[in-house]
Amino acid sequence: MSQSLVMVFLGGAVLRITVFSTTYLNYVKPGFRPFLIAAGAVVLALGVIGLIQEWRKPHLTGPDHHPDGGHDEHRGHDEHGKHGGHDHSHGPRVAWLLCLPVFAIFLIAPPALGAFAARSEEPPPRPPITAETYSALAGDTVTAMPIGEFIGRAWADSTYSLTGKRVRLTGFVVPSAKKNRWYVTRIQMNCCAADGIPLKVAVLKAARPPVDSWVEVTGTWVRPTSDRIPNGMVAPELVATDVTEIPQPVEPYE
Known part of the structure; x- marks a missing residue:
């Protein structure tokens, strides 16, 4: 029985x-x-x-x-x-x-993966670079985009479409071992949480909200000094102009 x-x-x-x-x-x-x-x-x-x-x-x-x-x-x-x-x-x-x-x-339903799963400073393996063409971004408005798209534009867009454009990213807060920065992060998964990969963007010039809290970060991309993609997926940088805490989205993954 x-x-x-x-x-x-x-x-x-x-x-x-x-x-x-x-x-x-x-x-x-x-x-x-x-x-x-x-x-x-x-x-x-x-x-x-x-x-x-x-x-x-x-x-x-x-x-x-x-x-x-x-x-x-x-x-x-x-x-x-x-x-x-x-x-x-x-x-x-x-x-x-x-x-x-x-x-x-x-x-006690387990929550979605959060800061604990993404805390490591070790970069995950670099994803293959695709020949995806990114559309131009509006210059006078804030563009909301997934963190995965932001990383793709930062490292694989030969037109540098992020330059000077304001974007809004949504994710949870992960602390960084480096001073004066933290990460806005989203877990990307293909099937289930077990294969999730953390996607991080380093947030500069903004006070860090509580770890694991969900935020909307508005800011501009910091273009790296070298166009060569380093080994591993190094987090691109964003100078924040606004950080707003929000409830966790219904769909927590990308």
Whole structure:
């Protein structure tokens, strides 16, 4: 029965974070929602079927039941085994510990990856440079863009479209080991949080908000002195003119 209950709780937990909330976005990309709902429904149904079968067993195969209506000659032996020996009909109680991870999903849903996952100063491997052509940016307005696009323009745009343009980046705050800077960061993932890569932009000339808080940073790109891309993905720099704390977005990843 414990196995069926675990399946019921697990299926219910998956449906809870996908159907009744957007918590699943802390772990996977939005496109996986239909698959999670289908998987949760199947697991929940299998668990319910298993519970029904377990509940029906005592009525179908109990000690007083006999297909021909007679008395079960082994009743005395069964009663002795039940009261004088050990009852193995319900399995080890330690099996109920399997429910603890499922209860954790209900009670303490893990948050999205944040500053702790992105704190390392070691640069991640440099992504391959593509021949993507970036459009020109407006000169008199602030342009909101993903951090990944900002990094791409900073390191791979031969037209230097970021030069002198004001941009707005959204991410969470990660401290830096270097003085007078911190990082506005976003995790980029292909499938799920397990393959997430932190994308960082160094923020200059602005007081650091609390670590892990979400912010909108407006500022201008600092063009590096060399056009050569260094080994690893070194964070480009942004001189901030405005930093505003915001709630965490519904979709925390890029």
